[in-house]
Amino acid sequence: MVEERPLLELVKVWKAYGDRWALKNVSLKLYPQEVLGVVGASGSGKSTLLRILYLQEPAQGEYWLNIPGWEGCNLLSLSPYERPAARRHLAMVYQEAAQALRMGFAALTNVAEPLVLKGERRFEVLQKEAQAALERADFPLARAGDPPTFLSGGERQRVQIAKALAQEPTAILLDEPTTGLDLLVQATFLDTLRRLKRQLGMSLILVSHDLSVVRALADRIVVLHQGEVVEEGLADQVLEDPRHPFTQDLVAARL
Amino acid sequence: MLQVIDLEKRFFLHRLGREVLAFRQVSFSLQAGELLLLEGPNGAGKSSLLRTLYRSYCPTGGQILLQTPRGRVDLARLGDREILWIRREYIGYVSQFLDPRPRTTALELVAEPLLWRGVEESRARQRAAELLLELGLKPELLEAFPTGFSGGEKQKLNLARSLIHPYPLLLLDEPTASLDAGARKALRERLRLLKQQGTALVGVFHSPEDVAGLVDKTYHLEEKQDVAVRT
Numbered sequence: 416m417v418e419e420r421p422l423l424e425l426v427k428v429w430k431a432y433g434d435r436w437a438l439k440n441v442s443l444k445l446y447p448q449e450v451l452g453v454v455g456a457s458g459s460g461k462s463t464l465l466r467i468l469y470l471q472e473p474a475q476g477e478y479w480l481n482i483p484g485w486e487g488c489n490l491l492s493l494s495p496y497e498r499p500a501a502r503r504h505l506a507m508v509y510q511e512a513a514q515a516l517r518m519g520f521a522a523l524t525n526v527a528e529p530l531v532l533k534g535e536r537r538f539e540v541l542q543k544e545a546q547a548a549l550e551r552a553d554f555p556l557a558r559a560g561d562p563p564t565f566l567s568g569g570e571r572q573r574v575q576i577a578k579a580l581a582q583e584p585t586a587i588l589l590d591e592p593t594t595g596l597d598l599l600v601q602a603t604f605l606d607t608l609r610r611l612k613r614q615l616g617m618s619l620i621l622v623s624h625d626l627s628v629v630r631a632l633a634d635r636i637v638v639l640h641q642g643e644v645v646e647e648g649l650a651d652q653v654l655e656d657p658r659h660p661f662t663q664d665l666v667a668a669r670l
Numbered sequence: 671m672l673q674v675i676d677l678e679k680r681f682f683l684h685r686l687g688r689e690v691l692a693f694r695q696v697s698f699s700l701q702a703g704e705l706l707l708l709e710g711p712n713g714a715g716k717s718s719l720l721r722t723l724y725r726s727y728c729p730t731g732g733q734i735l736l737q738t739p740r741g742r743v744d745l746a747r748l749g750d751r752e753i754l755w756i757r758r759e760y761i762g763y764v765s766q767f768l769d770p771r772p773r774t775t776a777l778e779l780v781a782e783p784l785l786w787r788g789v790e791e792s793r794a795r796q797r798a799a800e801l802l803l804e805l806g807l808k809p810e811l812l813e814a815f816p817t818g819f820s821g822g823e824k825q826k827l828n829l830a831r832s833l834i835h836p837y838p839l840l841l842l843d844e845p846t847a848s849l850d851a852g853a854r855k856a857l858r859e860r861l862r863l864l865k866q867q868g869t870a871l872v873g874v875f876h877s878p879e880d881v882a883g884l885v886d887k888t889y890h891l892e893e894k895q896d897v898a899v900r901t
Contacts, residue, residue: 419751446751602772613785631771635750649725649750656727660684667685 420481421446422618423468423586428476428491430463430642437463438474439642445586448616450608452633452650454626454665460642461622465590467491468620469507470498480504482585503532506579510591512571515578516563522549522574523559529582545581551615552577553607569600576607586618593628605631626669630654638662671870672700672839677732677746679715679722692718696732698889702838705861705871705884710891716874717766719891720841723872724763725753736760736839758786762837764845768816768828776802776819777812780830787835801830804860806853821848833860840864842873846880854880 421444430438438460445451455461466472470490478490482504490501509515516525526545535541549559554573563571572592579587589608593601609632611617623629629636629650636653638646638661645659657663679692693715700706708716721727723734725745734745738760748756757763771779777798784794799812805826811819816827825848832840846854861871861884875881 598772606773634754647750648728649753651726652728652750655721656681658682658728663684 419446421479422481423620424477424479424481425468426477426479428467428474428478430460430467430472430474436642438467441476441639441642441644443637443644443647445618445620447618448612449635450612450619450621450633452629452636453620453622453639454624454629454636455639456624456665458641459639461624461639462590463642464639465507465588465620465622468588469505470502480585503529503582504585506582506584506587508572508575508579508587508589508592510594512563512568512575515575516571518563520562521560522554522563522566522570522577525563525574526577526581529578533582545577548577548581549574551580551611553603567600568596569604572596572604573607576611580611580615586620589619589621589623591623591625592621593623594625601628608632626654626666638665671702671704671737672872673733673735674698674723675733675735677719677722677734678730679718679727680730691715692722692727693891694731696889696891698887700870700872700887702868702870703865704886705865705873705881706887706889707881707885708872708874708889708891714891716891717843720763720843720872720874724757724761724841726763738838758783760838762832762835762840764829764832764840764842766843766847767821768824772817773815775813776807776816776827779816779827780834783831783835798830798834801834802826805830805856806850822850822853825849826853829857833864836864836867836869838869840869840871840873842871842875844874844876847876858882858884 423445425441425443428438428441441464453461453464467474474491476491480490480501485501493501507515523545526548527541530541530544546556546559549556552573554570554577558566558570563574566574593604596604605628608619612619621629621632633650636648636650637644638653638659640661646653646657646662653662654666657666675697677696678694681690681692683690696719698706708719710716718727722729729746732746736743736745777795780798780802781794784797785791802812803809807823807826811823816824829845846857858880861881865884
């Protein structure tokens with residue numbers, strides 16, 4: 416049948432804080448042009464998982480990126496000095512934009528930053544590419560000169576997406592990206608993400624406690640409970656035919 | 671084309687600590703261009719069977735053998751990624767109700783399966799519009815958000831989304847329940863055409879007239895005998 420290699424793969428990852436296990440034997444795969452939803456209650460290990468995926472924390476296990484230059488390299492064995500080079504292939508979109516953006520600098524400047532990090536110095540090129548990224552993220556260009564402090568919650572998330580796109584990452588990690596947005600803004604933001612997946616072939620890992628958001632976007636879902644993957648499957652299957660007791664309770668609690 | 675052998679689905683409800691049987695010992699086969707009508711009382715497992723064939727439910731026993739140009743596959747055992755691919759290329763599924771997506775217009779919703787296949791956007795929208803009008807959707811609703819549509823209008827979108835691409839296998843779960851006479855007639859004509867093109871159909875229908883003259887086989891699901899209790 417279809418032989419596929421995952422773009423990104425975690426194999427048997429363990430992580431402890433003190434004597435408490437935050438992640439226990441977690442494995443997951445992300446394939447090209449796929450949205451993988453990660454759901455779970457507070458304290459289930461979602462944030463830890465994201466920090467490990469974004470190479471912000473050490474952990475035991477294996478982490479593979481199947482892209483040229485990184486094949487056969489377990490990212491979890493990289494030294495702190497080597498991690499930034501690998502992290503450049505990943506982008507993170509946070510619930511709180513201040514974690515990713517410089518709130519006092521123009522949106523355009525924020526988006527141009529990863530281009531500068533890649534070595535681009537020509538002003539016209541930076542401006543043009545940053546504008547293109549903002550447009551792809553459906554951000555109104557008329558406001559490109561405004562700093563995020565002056566922007567609404569939805570606009571800030573679009574700046575984050577544009578910044579991620581400018582980086583041309585292998586995968587975008589999204590941490591509760593729509594939490595705190597009103598329903599209308601949330602819906603248009605999800606539309607943008609769906610279009611990026613289709614038109615740019617983006618691969619996304621979407622972490623959310625909101626099953627409706629995950630349902631609207633994810634192809635497959637992984638359910639985390641007390642640091643373990645208790646269930647994984649097709650998005651509709653996990654939500655319509657949940658098998659683990661925790662998933663059954665979670666789905667039953669959906670509005 | 672499709673061969674179902676001893677298919678079974680049981681749910682284990684942890685909260686109740688017991689098992690619920692949806693259906694068991696279901697076997698039938700279907701050739702290209704044939705329509706199989708599923709019959710049975712409420713709760714006999716008709717919808718569950720369709721969902722299992724689409725793999726929204728994971729079967730607890732049996733086989734679902736589907737002939738594809740790349741060989742015969744068992745949907746009961748395929749991995750998730752392969753199921754996603756098979757669905758996109760081979761299987762259409764019309765549910766009882768449309769799950770409208772916020773802020774997505776009728777036209778966008780119906781054109782989407784074509785966009786996924788790489789059809790150019792204006793062409794996809796044009797084909798979506800033609801199909802929706804054929805099913806009797808009012809032209810002024812094409813660019814509207816379906817959240818506010820009537821039940822019948824939503825169902826037209828639901829149908830159009832699955833009819834816009836000629837899937838080799840089409841699963842229909844009471845697609846006509848909320849449709850008016852005109853739309854039912856249009857659907858019947860569509861199904862006749864699909865059969866001629868070689869699409870195999872499995873469906874539950876509200877009334878026999880909806881598929882008059884189109885049914886090749888009938889499968890009767892019995893009322894469930896065993897509701898096993900397991901602790």
